[in-house]
Amino acid sequence: MTDNQRIAIDRLTEYRDAKLKIRSTKQKVAVIEAKCNKVTRAPDSIMQDSGKRDDKGNKIYVPMVVQHQMVGNSREGYLDQLMDMKSEYWQQCVDAERLCMEIEREIQQRCSGVHAVILSMHYLYNQSLERISVSINYCYAQTKRNKWAALEEFGEKMSHNEP
Secondary structure, X not given: OOHHHHHHHHHHOHHHHHHHHXXXXXXXXXXXXXXXXXXXOOHHHHEEEEEEEOOOOOEEEEEOOOOOOOOOOOHHHHHHHHHHHHHHHHHHHHHHHHHHHHHXXXXXXXXXXHHHHHHHHHXXXXXXXXXXXXXXXXXXXXXXXXXXXXXXXXXXXXXXXXX
C-alpha cells in the first residue's frame, strides 16, 4: 500500500468512524432512557386493592401512600442527562451528514468515472466489493484493481497537509 492510498483510506473512513460514534451514543441514550423509566413510577403502580367492589363487580383500587427515598441520581438528573445525550446524538448525526457530503464532493472532484463510483459505494454507502462488481458489471478482480487505482488517484490529489 502506498502513502497516497493510506492517506486516501484515512480520509474516506472518517465517515464510517462517525457512524460508529453515532451508534455508541444511541446506545448510551437507550441506557439513560431505561434508567429514567425505572426511576419513574407509573400511576397504576401506586394503587392498591381496597377489598371492595363496585356495582358491576369490578375491584376498586385506591391510591396508597408511598414514601420513596431517592438513592443516587434523581429522576430530574436522569432527565437532564437524557436531554444532553439526545442533543449530542443529534449533533453527531448532523456532523456525520456534513462529513459525508464533504467526502462525496471530494471524491467527485478528485476522481472520475468508475473510480468515483467505487469509492462512493464502498466508503460512503458501505457496499462490499462483490456487490459493487455486480452493480457496475465488472469482475471482482477488476473492481479490486480499480479500487486501489482510485485510492491512489484520490490520495495523489490530496494535499499532504489535509487530515
